[in-house]
Amino acid sequence: MSGTSKEQLHIGWIGTGRMGYAMAGRLLKAGYTVSVYNRTRAKAEPLADLGAKIVNSPRDLAHCDVTFSMVSGPADLKQVVSGAEGVLSDPDHAPKIHVDCSSVSAEGSADVRKDLAARGADMIAAPVSGNAKVVEAGMLSIVASGPEQAFKTVEPLLDALGEGVSYVGDGELARMVKICHNILLGVVTQSLAEITVLAEKGGVKRHAFLDFINKSVMGSVFTRYKTPAFVNLDWKPTFTPALLKKDLDLGLAAGRDLGVPQPLTAMTRELVQAMIGHGYEDIDFGALLELEAKAAGLDLKSENMTVSDGLKK
Structure with missing residues (x-):
């Protein structure tokens, strides 16, 4: 994805609770092309006014270059990435990088990282500090870990979500x-x-x-x-x-x-x-x-x- 412009980069977003909605909105306002999935579709639909395409399942995001998730726990993360209708359920396509912004255990994160690696995809763990108001004010802070080259690829996206990201190393350190x-x-x-x-x-x-x-x-x-x-x-x-x-x-x-x-x-x-x-x-x-x-x-x-x-x- 080196040299890919905002217009060419296709982002998939999973989870539009209070935080996920605000974060996906920032990417849309920054000019990125974003397709969005949420279990309760109605909660995601207002993002269409900002240019989002609302999809019916995480599987519909398999064609995206980068996917993000902001879900409530490790079971949800596993389901939306590796489940029957997850991002990896399309046998022919998978995102190059998946960025998870949820607060989940290191063990749950590592499990999903292995699933992604089996399909040739990298994972960046990128949990955040703040709430929806902090996101809207552009003051969200993010800590990230995972393969350094993958981090460098998605760093501009993470920067667009707030006021900076701290890279702390590989694996689940974030x-x-x-x-x-x-x-x-x-x-x-x-x-x-x-x-x-x-x-x-x-x-x-x-x-x-x-x-x-x-x-x-x-x-x-x-x-x-x-x-x-x-x-x-x-x-x-x-x-x-x-x-x-x-x-x-x-x-x-x-x-x-x-x-x-x-x-x-x-x-x-x-x-x-x-x-x-x-x-x-x-x-x-x-x-x-x-x-x-x-x-x-x-x-x-x-x-x-x-x-x-x-x-x-």
Whole structure:
């Protein structure tokens, strides 16, 4: 595909949930030719307004030069790549490179990588950091691993999805990086919930406290874009407790295998499990704030304020 232009390159995209939809949209807006599959076709159809061709199965993407997937787990990844109607189910055609942006285990990823290799295709593991709003703001970050030449081929596509990609080596190394990232996500969110409740119970308004944190050396892209949810108790899901628990479990399993103690991770995992047990399911994991407030005897109220999420460039 060396020297192939945007107009000549045909991309296949699998999975248009909150993240996948936004990411496929960025490729379309960047001028790429994209065919899209989603199990629930209606969720993909609005992308046709941006120029996407909506197809009926992953098999219909076998003619594409590069295919992407953004699915919920290893079983889904296996199905859309290697299943009866998967990308590899066409005996005569297969993509040259498959890029998976999902959060799956290294073992599940390696299994699909072998299936692709058997058909002469490379795989790039490219899990991402951010949510749909981050994608739309062009601030998505990506970590990638796989054959270096294949990475160099798809690097312009990954760059089009956000503000940069970090290549960390061959095989499944990107999966380890993403697991470590999501452990930090959970631990930082729990810590932010604890100190926010502590400050409010001590008499400080949430918006004022978080404004200070965001302007301090401890502020980050994450604390800034989580601030509106914390201030206004808006738990529209970007990443659910169940998905966070899955990644914490993967991290703890990796720690056991590698002999790395993770007491903070283990404690956070149990708090997320308690959150799920209290009925926090189809909701954003930031609602850890509410669980912390209940434990502290604090009755949280929305502050009904417009505060910046820090995503506008």
